[in-house]
Structure formats: C-alpha cells, structure tokens
Amino acid sequence: MKKHNYSAGPCILPQEVFEKSAQAIIDFNQSGLSLLEISHRSKDFVAVMDEARALVLELLGLEEKGYQALFLAGGASLEFLMIPYNLMKVNGKAAYLDTGTWASGAIKEAKHFGETIVVASSKPENYNHIPKNYTVPSDADYFHCTSNNTIFGTQMKSFPEVSMPLVCDMSSDIFSRSLDFSKFDIIYAGAQKNMGPAGTTLVVVKEEILGKTGRTIPGMLNYQEHISKESMYNTPPVFPVYASLLTLQWLKKLGGxxxxxxxxxxxxxxxxxxxxxxxxxxxxxxxxxxxxxxxxxxxxxxxxxxxxxxxxxxxxxxxxxxxxxxxxxxxxxxxxxxxxxxxxxxxxxxxxxxxx
Missing domain, CATH: 3.90.1150.10 (Aspartate Aminotransferase, domain 1)
Incomplete structure (x- = not known):
C-alpha cells in the first residue's frame, strides 16, 4: 500500500532523492567507493558542497548580494546559540518575537548573552496566532523571528521593517514560498523539513553584519570561521549535504x-x-x-x-x-x-x- 507521509520532520522527500542517495551510498560518481566512505576533502565531495552552497543562493535570489551559504551541524537549536554569539554586542540587547516552542527556545539561549526583549508573544493563547502591531526597539542589535511554527500550525505572512539585522528561523518553510529574501540578514533552517534528511543545518548570512560584537567567539561557533573555510571548518555532515543538494536540484528542475x-x-x-x-x-x-x-x-x-x-x-x-x-x-x-x-x-x- 502506498504511504502518505505527513510527518513533521524528518519528513517526506522526493522519491528521486531517495533513489539517487541510495545509489551514491553503494557507488558514488562511479568511483567504486560509497559516499559514506569518501574523504570530505576529495574532489568529488568538494564539488557537492560548492554546488549546494551556490544553488541555495540561486534559488533564494541572493547571488552577488554579499551572502554566504553554510551547511553546519548541530541542528537549528545550535543556531539559537550561534545567533547571539555572532550578533549581540557586549552589553548589547536583542529583540525576539515569541510565536511558539522553537522561538521560545531561541529566546532562552539569547538570555545567556545579554538583555533579551520579547516584543510580543502569543503564548497566553497557546500560540494560536502570530502577534501583530508590536514595536521593535531601535537600539536592539538584531531582531529574531520564526517564520513557521510546526507545532501550532501558524505562519508569518509578512515581516516587519526593521533598522537592525533581521534574523529568521525558517526551518519548516524554507524554499516553500516566494519572499524577498534580501530583507533578511540571517536565515537558518534545519534540513529535515523541505531540504534533506536530519543532520545538517543551512545558514544563509549577509557577511557584512558579522564581526561587530566586540566579543571573542569560539571558532566552531563563529560564522566568519565557517565562511573562511568554505563550510568545512570541521568534517561536514557529508550524506545530509549530498541529499540536500539532490533536493535543491529537484526543486530547481520543478521550476524553483x-x-x-x-x-x-x-x-x-x-x-x-x-x-x-x-x-x-x-x-x-x-x-x-x-x-x-x-x-x-x-x-x-x-x-x-x-x-x-x-x-x-x-x-x-x-x-x-x-x-x-x-x-x-x-x-x-x-x-x-x-x-x-x-x-x-x-x-x-x-x-x-x-x-x-
């Protein structure tokens, strides 16, 4: 019997992605080696990483606009920590919109770094709506929001115009709808919804906003380090990146x-x-x-x-x-x-x- 997979993540992926991924596990690029055993520094995998990063920017319309695409590990939950590490200044503050469980998790991590202002929250109504008509303080170092809330089934249909970097967790609706992605300074998303299997996280960052916090950032948590190493600061999650590339290729072939x-x-x-x-x-x-x-x-x-x-x-x-x-x-x-x-x-x- 055909299965109709409504899982919230890890979730359904295109059938051709499963088939090509399975073949790559047996024999990648007719090399006689499995994708799971090749070096991440090999010519074949470097080409995968380069194409995946470029295709992300192409699909989002961010080519030649000063953005970098990274494939990292740790899930979107690690980005809850990396965002304030890389954007909140020493003795600074950040502004957050609380629209659900994952937004709440991001707020919790930001509080370790400095003043964290929740500009609005729909928690009293069990997160059944997106707050409207809130004000973002002009002296915040950045504003963070979550575009889609998987648990409660809400989605932001518009985004505020802000004077500071705009950061968005798009884990559950990345690549699903047309937006002016150049309005965002950082977009991040766990792969396991619309992009690939669990195990890698996409981060798209406007490079000019980095390096302004005045704090020392450990290398593994520093976006600038990951950019300088072309998303290979450490051994990347090889299989999830490859499956994500296949999914992005499928999307492009479909019409974007x-x-x-x-x-x-x-x-x-x-x-x-x-x-x-x-x-x-x-x-x-x-x-x-x-x-x-x-x-x-x-x-x-x-x-x-x-x-x-x-x-x-x-x-x-x-x-x-x-x-x-x-x-x-x-x-x-x-x-x-x-x-x-x-x-x-x-x-x-x-x-x-x-x-x-």
Whole structure:
C-alpha cells in the first residue's frame, strides 16, 4: 500500500532523492567507493558542497548580494546559540518575537548573552496566532523571528521593517514560498523539513553584519570561521549535504520556489477547505495565520477519534497525530508531499462524516 507521509520532520522527500542517495551510498560518481566512505576533502565531495552552497543562493535570489551559504551541524537549536554569539554586542540587547516552542527556545539561549526583549508573544493563547502591531526597539542589535511554527500550525505572512539585522528561523518553510529574501540578514533552517534528511543545518548570512560584537567567539561557533573555510571548518555532515543538494536540484528542475509555492497553496487550500466545511473538524490556528506547511486541527467530538484514527491508518496515511504537547492532528504538507496524498486525507474526512 502506498504511504502518505505527513510527518513533521524528518519528513517526506522526493522519491528521486531517495533513489539517487541510495545509489551514491553503494557507488558514488562511479568511483567504486560509497559516499559514506569518501574523504570530505576529495574532489568529488568538494564539488557537492560548492554546488549546494551556490544553488541555495540561486534559488533564494541572493547571488552577488554579499551572502554566504553554510551547511553546519548541530541542528537549528545550535543556531539559537550561534545567533547571539555572532550578533549581540557586549552589553548589547536583542529583540525576539515569541510565536511558539522553537522561538521560545531561541529566546532562552539569547538570555545567556545579554538583555533579551520579547516584543510580543502569543503564548497566553497557546500560540494560536502570530502577534501583530508590536514595536521593535531601535537600539536592539538584531531582531529574531520564526517564520513557521510546526507545532501550532501558524505562519508569518509578512515581516516587519526593521533598522537592525533581521534574523529568521525558517526551518519548516524554507524554499516553500516566494519572499524577498534580501530583507533578511540571517536565515537558518534545519534540513529535515523541505531540504534533506536530519543532520545538517543551512545558514544563509549577509557577511557584512558579522564581526561587530566586540566579543571573542569560539571558532566552531563563529560564522566568519565557517565562511573562511568554505563550510568545512570541521568534517561536514557529508550524506545530509549530498541529499540536500539532490533536493535543491529537484526543486530547481520543478521550476524553483515560485512553482512549488503554487503547488503548496493548492494543497493547503484543499485541506483547509475540508476542515472548514466538515462539521466534524475544527481548525486550531487563527484563519489569517494558518500555515501552508502544517495544518493543525481537532475533532469537534473527541469520541470520534478512535474511528478516525483507524480510518486514516487503513488509508495508508502516516504521521498526522498532533505534537505530544498539544494533541489533536497535524498534517505537514512539505514540498515533496503530492497533492494526491492530501486528497486521500480529505476523502477519509468525508467518509468519516458519512459514517457518523
């Protein structure tokens, strides 16, 4: 039976990425060696890293604009620490928007470095919306936000105009929609949503904002060190970088971000229309802030959960249980999820309605 993978991450990737990755593990570039055993300094892998970094900037429209793309380790959670290390001045301050669990984690790390101002938070409402009409203090060293909140199913539809560096955690919606990415000074994202397997983190940084904190930064945590070593300050996560390159190549061949955005909007519209139409279901996030990546919803009557769970499992659907901290359901519709899989979920929801 075909599986319809709604996992929130690690998540679905294009089938061709699995196939090419599997072949590379057996024999990479017809070298007679596995991708898993070659030197990261070999000509073949240096070419992978160079192409992946260049393709990131090409897809985001940031070529020739002073940006560097890095593939690092430690997950987006390590970036929570690296951002203030590299941007918050000694005796400085930073401004954060609190929109969910991961934003809260970033705020916690920043507090180790200096004054950390939360300009607005939707925590009192269980993060069911994106705060609006907040003010970012003009003397902050940077402003940090999280573009998409996987657990609660909200997504920023616009970003504030600020006078300081704008930093964004785009872990769960990078490469999914068209934005003016040049408005951001640092973008970071764990690979395991729209870009590749778990194990590497993409950081896109405008080089001119670095080196201004007045603090000593350990080499492994210093973006300038990673840039100077062309993302090979230490042994990089070879396999995740290669699989990410394959995914970026797939996206480019598909037509780039503009094309995948149309597909993602169609998928989200299909599912949200059923959530709103079907009296058995209720959406969780505020309408204007609904995420195109992670649709969160609950059953109006919890007594129907057992029946619904049995039905979606029988249909080959996987991974739609809500995050353990909130319950309910979460359908993650990342780039590689086909719209046909969304239709299967909609069909199950309609079948439940007929049988209640």
């Amino acid at each position: 971000i503009a094309e995948i955005e149309k597909i993602n909007e169609a998928k989200a519209n299909l599912l949200y229309a059923e959530i709103d139409r079907n009296p058995l279901f209720k959406g969780v996030a505020a309408l204007e802030d609904r995420s195109n990546m992670n649709a969160t919803f609950v059953l109006a009557n919890p007594e129907h959960e057992a029946k619904f769970d049995a039905m979606w499992k029988a249909a080959g659907i996987s991974g739609i249980a809500g995050h353990r901290s909130v319950g309910g359901y979460r359908a993650s519709m990342y780039n590689a999820l086909p719209i046909e899989s969304v239709q299967v979920l909609v069909d199950v929801m309609q079948e439940l309605e007929k049988n209640i």
